[in-house]
Amino acid sequence: MAEKNYKHWKIEEDESGIVWLHLDMANSTTNVLSAEVLTELESLLTVYEKQPPRGLIILSDKENGFIAGADVKEFTTFSSENEARDAIERGHRIFNQLEKLPCPTVAVLHGFTLGGGLELALACRYRVADNDASTKLGFPEVKLGIHPGFGGTVRCLERLGPLNGMDLLLSGRNLSARAAKKLGLVDYAVARRHLLEAARQTVAKPPKRKTLPFWVKWLNHARVRPLLARVFIKKVAARAPRAHYPAPYAVIDLWVHHFGDRKTMLHEEAASVARLIVGKTAQNLIRVFNLQEKLKSLGRLDSYKPQHVHVVGGGVMGGDIAAWCAMQGFNVTIQDRAHQTLARVVKRAHDLFKKKLKQRLLVTAALDRLMPDLRGDGLKRADIVIEAIFEDVDVKRELFKQIEPRLKEETIIATNTSSIPLEELSGVLQKPERLVGLHFFNPVAKMPLVEIVHGKQTSEETRNKASAFTRQIQRLPLPVTSTPGFLVNRVLMPYLIEAVVLAEEGVPLKVIDKAATDFGMPMGPIELADTVGLDICLKVAEKLAGQMNVEVPKILRDKVANKQLGKKSGNGFYPFKNGKPVKPEADKHYTPPTDLQDRLIMRMLNEIVACLRDKVVENEDLADAGVIFGTGFAPFRGGPVHYIHDRGVKQLTTLLDNLLHRYGERFKADPGWELLAKEHKH
Ligand code: NAI
Numbered sequence: 001m002a003e004k005n006y007k008h009w010k011i012e013e014d015e016s017g018i019v020w021l022h023l024d025m026a027n028s029t030t031n032v033l034s035a036e037v038l039t040e041l042e043s044l045l046t047v048y049e050k051q052p053p054r055g056l057i058i059l060s061d062k063e064n065g066f067i068a069g070a071d072v073k074e075f076t077t078f079s080s081e082n083e084a085r086d087a088i089e090r091g092h093r094i095f096n097q098l099e100k101l102p103c104p105t106v107a108v109l110h111g112f113t114l115g116g117g118l119e120l121a122l123a124c125r126y127r128v129a130d131n132d133a134s135t136k137l138g139f140p141e142v143k144l145g146i147h148p149g150f151g152g153t154v155r156c157l158e159r160l161g162p163l164n165g166m167d168l169l170l171s172g173r174n175l176s177a178r179a180a181k182k183l184g185l186v187d188y189a190v191a192r193r194h195l196l197e198a199a200r201q202t203v204a205k206p207p208k209r210k211t212l213p214f215w216v217k218w219l220n221h222a223r224v225r226p227l228l229a230r231v232f233i234k235k236v237a238a239r240a241p242r243a244h245y246p247a248p249y250a251v252i253d254l255w256v257h258h259f260g261d262r263k264t265m266l267h268e269e270a271a272s273v274a275r276l277i278v279g280k281t282a283q284n285l286i287r288v289f290n291l292q293e294k295l296k297s298l299g300r301l302d303s304y305k306p307q308h309v310h311v312v313g314g315g316v317m318g319g320d321i322a323a324w325c326a327m328q329g330f331n332v333t334i335q336d337r338a339h340q341t342l343a344r345v346v347k348r349a350h351d352l353f354k355k356k357l358k359q360r361l362l363v364t365a366a367l368d369r370l371m372p373d374l375r376g377d378g379l380k381r382a383d384i385v386i387e388a389i390f391e392d393v394d395v396k397r398e399l400f401k402q403i404e405p406r407l408k409e410e411t412i413i414a415t416n417t418s419s420i421p422l423e424e425l426s427g428v429l430q431k432p433e434r435l436v437g438l439h440f441f442n443p444v445a446k447m448p449l450v451e452i453v454h455g456k457q458t459s460e461e462t463r464n465k466a467s468a469f470t471r472q473i474q475r476l477p478l479p480v481t482s483t484p485g486f487l488v489n490r491v492l493m494p495y496l497i498e499a500v501v502l503a504e505e506g507v508p509l510k511v512i513d514k515a516a517t518d519f520g521m522p523m524g525p526i527e528l529a530d531t532v533g534l535d536i537c538l539k540v541a542e543k544l545a546g547q548m549n550v551e552v553p554k555i556l557r558d559k560v561a562n563k564q565l566g567k568k569s570g571n572g573f574y575p576f577k578n579g580k581p582v583k584p585e586a587d588k589h590y591t592p593p594t595d596l597q598d599r600l601i602m603r604m605l606n607e608i609v610a611c612l613r614d615k616v617v618e619n620e621d622l623a624d625a626g627v628i629f630g631t632g633f634a635p636f637r638g639g640p641v642h643y644i645h646d647r648g649v650k651q652l653t654t655l656l657d658n659l660l661h662r663y664g665e666r667f668k669a670d671p672g673w674e675l676l677a678k679e680h681k682h
Pocket of ligand 1: 312313314315316317318335338341387388389390392395399416418439440441442532536
């Protein structure tokens with residue numbers, strides 16, 4: 001029995017001689033595998049190695065899960081590849097120690113069981129998991145630009161075989177306990193109340209360990225691996241090019257070259273993660289992870305507990321916002337002017353719930369929470385009202401005038417306007433301090449960001465509550481000022497317009513899009529404009545044209561006049577088939593202009609610099625976070641401002657000067673570049 005006192009682990013020995021090792025990380029609501037947690041585990045295992053108990057059961061005392069992964073904070077502290085490698089190899093030694101204990105070992109899993117947490121579980125002989133929907137098992141490492149580094153790639157592929165194993169490692173997706181049981185990743189998936197008994201029984205009567213079927217083993221054969229690897233590589237390449245995201249390719253390489261030679265593969269796994277973790281991609285993706293945590297923290301206000309959301313306007317946005325809020329557990333009333341519109345909202349919501357919630361009971365419960373409300377009866381009960389009616393100042397003002405007297409004193413009024421300054425709307429309210437912008441993006445169910453727009457009159461309390469609500473519906477709040485285009489549309493618009501100008505100049509559409517995706521954007525600007533809707537783009541462009549350096553291209557106006565609105569009308573810049581653009585091939589002999597990518601990206605970077613100067617967001621990190629989560633800006637580059645510092649202000653302003661001489665005023669460097677250079681001593 002281990003005698004010492006431990007900070008993070010609690011040890012309990014039951015009457016049958018089984019040791020229960022509880023992880024309860026000090027000063028944290030979540031368990032992570034920090035260096036300290038591992039050091040203590042090592043010391044415990046050294047004792048059990050010498051005096052093995054009857055069985056060892058590892059479990060977590062945290063409500064939210066087993067272990068959420070390694071400590072990401074520690075990932076940025078390595079000063080060299082060698083230092084990273086030492087830390088990783090230490091983890092290897094500890095997990096090997098656990099694997100080699102002569103007694104049965106069982107990991108008891110519930111909630112988050114991710115990354116290093118799942119690796120630890122795999123180093124145990126058995127795993128039992130809570131079959132509740134909150135149990136999530138997975139290897140999210142590739143999303144941080146690395147792969148499992150504590151023997152997880154080896155153990156996962158051994159346990160699941162290459163098809164299921166690679167799928168888990170390369171996609172970074174999570175499995176439910178049931179799915180994990182089906183694949184053989186866990187031995188039992190049982191109800192929470194049976195979890196401990198299941199672990200005890202597993203030690204008492206250890207089941208035979210399952211082996212893979214013959215044909216799966218055959219896929220691991222040295223001659224088969226290179227062939228199968230080609231399939232994996234093709235699949236990965238469609239999502240993440242090797243030059244930008246090396247980690248998934250490194251996993252495939254490890255398997256191809258070393259599977260079957262366990263010792264070497266473990267050794268090479270450590271070397272590979274060490275190489276990746278100090279590289280630019282991983283460091284930038286870790287930065288993105290931290291930015292996400294930062295946005296989440298802005299929504300922390302535990303005392304705010306709204307129950308009822310009332311949405312006015314059941315169009316594209318209002319309908320989807322209402323459905324999303326209902327899916328997240330809120331009681332929602334949705335108001336519009338006609339029954340038919342509300343029926344459409346419910347139909348769309350039903351489709352969304354079926355897709356996301358899957359189980360019938362959950363779908364029915366979510367539908368029950370979404371109430372069509374033609375007369376606006378929900379207004380008096382609402383804790384928060386979200387307005388998403390036509391983008392028209394007078395119509396919105398009229399609505400606010402009508403609804404305010406029907407609201408509770410403390411109800412927040414949120415508008416989803418994408419272009420109207422809040423100051424133009426708040427004048428009609430008795431309590432203008434309760435008006436805030438909640439600017440969602442389309443499609444609501446996919447876009448993680450919500451801009452929290454504050455006008456001069458918005459009170460701090462309203463802002464904080466709006467951010468907290470945004471978090472409660474699983475979205476990321478970004479505080480922005482009520483200035484034209486806020487942050488995301490303002491940065492996006494010049495880039496989209498430059499793409500349209502290029503199209504007018506005759507550059508093939510596919511070539512324009514490719515220049516952007518080669519940079520790392522998730523979708524090219526032409527396809528993006530078609531997807532958002534050319535009418536919406538035109539409206540935002542016209543609105544911004546007055547205030548910014550943008551001129552609305554004629555081709556955009558023509559398309560909208562001809563009802564070529566993009567995806568929703570089946571035809572825009574591209575024709576659409578089954579919801580996908582059909583992109584005509586460019587002429588084989590066509591050579592794109594060498595400055596094509598610069599023209600697109602520099603418009604965007606120049607605008608983000610202008611936003612910083614205008615203080616649309618509070619600081620550079622929030623600017624990066626907003627553009628990454630609002631536009632999908634190449635995550636592996638760590639955000640546009642980070643990218644500017646990486647390339648250097650001087651180099652980029654010289655580039656802008658060249659473009660200014662070639663193409664005119666729209667490339668004039670914003671005065672903000674000078675401030676940036678001064679602040680960072682570039
Ligand atoms: P939409 O035209 O699809 O829907 C507007 C809905 O509001 C219609 O169903 C209409 O019947 C209803 N409506 C109008 N006046 C009303 C009233 N007095 N009472 C009740 N219902 C009323 O418009 P969409 O695209 O959903 O936009 C709504 C708001 O969201 C606008 O302010 C827009 O700027 C903003 N927005 C739109 C985005 C988009 O991509 N469509 C993205 C972000 C914000």
